[in-house]
Amino acid sequence: MAEHARIVIVGGGLEGLAIAWSLALRGESDVVVLERNTMCSGMTGKSSGIVRCHYGVPSLAAMAWHGVQVFSDAEQILGTDIGFRQTGYIVGVGGNNTEPLLANVEMHRALGVPVDLIDADAVRAFWPGINLDDFAAFAYEPLGGHGDAYMTGMAYGTKARELGVTVRQSTEVTTLLTREDGSVYGVTLADGAEIHADTVVLATGVWSPALAATVGVDIPIKVQWEQLLLVDQGEPTPHVPTFSDLVNLQYIRREPNADLLVGNSDHSAPEFADPDNYLNRAGDAFVETAIGKLERLLPSMPDPRLASSYAGCYDITPDYNPIIGPSPVDGLFLAVGFSGHGYKISPAVGRLVADLILDGISSDSAVDGNDFRFSRFAEGKPLVSLNPYVGAGEMR
Incomplete structure (x- = not known):
């Protein structure tokens, strides 16, 4: 006979485990997480782990603010170090983006996010040798920084299991099970076994469209190849805030070993890429472009060299914002399409999914669950920034 769980979560990465933990915190421990490889073995470990609240979508900014608060007290909440380093976060813009910056800062303050407008001299004090000639305005979040997505996801998984959740690794889901009316009632595993459930949560990131297609749901996700560099400046990078450069369109942060x-x-x-077969390093064209931008920003690097590079993939939606909510098929819930935002908002994603499954409504008045509905694309109502930045609107 098939096994049964109230909730089956497909995907044992950062978001799937955050959801499992949040459900368990709500007292719902009849939850099974199914991961085809090992926990956090997919794109979770490729995350750059930037922690910021600087978004033009109020719900996302509020979710990121919740994330900052959880990460700041992670050792108490999750019982372990998750690699979060509260270095601060600076975003700098040119004159064409000053008005959106000011509007976003005002919105963030209304949400309770600690954020200041600072001048170029203050930025130079944080970042010795930085070239700010092309910048016009800066916002500084003292509680921002960066963390380790793998460590965080594993911490979610540990807490979820302590609260009674079952996590099965090396357990691949091949199809979703449907009744005659089309509703989803479980999953089929690679060995032919079935697990039945009241709700199946799809949290499989870049691999989500293929599974959803087994029940006729077309998720508008593309797999975007993202490349990252690790640069040795010639001497250790001092402890500096994460810097988001919306003039040259890049971001930089200090690694634990003092590389950039x-x-x-x-x-x-x-x-775009195949998530199971992509180049796991930066291409030559990207290296040349990124190093050129970096040298304009930090022209005084003592003896820079490329230490290494790697790559991962974003699961991007048409508006570069996640889908969180019921699918068009009863019994199937979607938590996909995080488009590069997933780490910083993961605690809030878990809470929102638990709220929507158990109560049907978000418990946070600042986070409207309807913002992330699947149907927004068909409705022609994408979720977009209230104050978009020229050149960087997709991720802001």
Whole structure:
């Protein structure tokens, strides 16, 4: 006979485990997480782990603010170090983006996010040798920084299991099970076994469209290849805030070994990939472009060299914002399409999914669950920034 659980979560990465933990916190421990490899073995470990609240979508900013609060007290809440380092976060813009920056800062303050407008001299005090000639305005979040997505996801999984959740690794889901009326009632595993459930949560990131297609749900997700560099400046990078450069369209943060992690904020010409077969390092063209941007920003690096590079994939939606909510098919709940935002909002994602499954409504008045509905694309109502930045609207 098939096994049964009230909730089956497909995907044992960061979001799936955050959801499992949040459900268990609500007292719902009849939950099974199914992971085809090992916990957090997919794209979770590729995350650059930036923690910021600087969004033009109020719900996302509020979710990120909840994440900051959880990460700041992680050792008490999750019982372990998750690699979060509260270095601060700075975003800098040119003159064409000053008004959106000011509007976003006002909105963030209304949400309770600690954020200040600072001048170039203050930024230089944080970042010795930085070239700010092309910048016009800066916002500073003292509680922002960066964390480790793998460590965080594993911590979610540990707490979920302590609260009674079952996590099965090396357990691949091949199809979703449907009744004659089309509703989903469980999953089929690679060995032919079935697990039945009242609700199946799809949290499989870049692999979500293929599974959803087994029940006729077309999830509008593309797999975007993202490249990152690790740069040795020639001497150890001092402890500095994460810096989001919306002039050159990149972001930089200090690695634990004092190298610089350099990421991309220009999504105007995305490159798409097969999530099971992509180049796991930066391409030559990206290296040349990214290093050129970095040298304009930090022209005084003593003896820079490329230490290494790696790559991962975003599961992007048409509006670069996640889908969180019921699918068009009864019994199937979607938590997919995080488009690069997933780490910082993961505690709030878990809470929102638990709220929507158990209560049908968000418990946080600042987070409207309806914002992330699947149907918004068909309705022609994408979720977009209230104050978009020229050149960086996709991720802001």
